[in-house]
Amino acid sequence: MYKTECPYCNLLADPEQQIIFENATCAYIQKPSEQQVLEGSGLIVPKRHVQDVFSLTAEEWNDTRELLLKTKTFLEERHGHDGYSVGWNTGKTGGQSIPHAHLHVIPRFLDEPHAGKGIRHWIKQQDNRRNS
Template sequence: MENCPYCNLTADPEQQIIFETETCAYIQKLSEQKVLEGSGLIVPKRHAVDVFSLTSAEWQDTQELLLKAKAYLDERYDHEGYTVGWNTGEVGGQSIPHAHLHVIPRFSNEPLAGKGIRYWIKQKENQRSTLSTKL
């Protein structure tokens, strides 16, 4: 796709391909990341709208790149965990309609440390629980 930033990975001079396979690439921004330091994305080279449209080869290459990215990040950062995930569809938080897997090292001194992907769901569950107890 002509205007898709992930279909033309070399168009953005701040974006660097760290690793690639035949079907996918692991990329990071070169500029200093003030939030989510060390984070990157695994993207299929083919324009796949979301995770559900990946081919078997893209799934296999995504796994290979995820393990390479982990080893790469483990060597460079003193982090204590990871958040790894797909956002799918606008309502699911996907802002660019090209499949991309977020690979984010997490640090104990960041504001949302320990919250994880289910943090917001747990917040809602706790609010509902508190309301039903008050009734």
């Protein structure tokens, strides 16, 4: 399936978007403008338009894993980072702003202001408690 209005179905429509590498079903992409705050960050996206991580095929899962390991090597050769945040946002409430599955791969550095704060840090704050 292909969606003409989906930026991840049209990776080359954005002249800034860079496909770093790809395999049969997925691509690892980076945008230079996003490197100023999230140095080395990028996304692994399936080539097929698929709304969320739960809709990936077994082949897309395997190809995502293959690119994740290749991305790790790529990033370790270029950045002196100290860890990673890796994750999927799914659905609007889960923080997904583009309805095409994409895996965030974000190198983390000891000298960044939020070092040591993982993916769950922001959602487990007391001010995020539900009113039930």
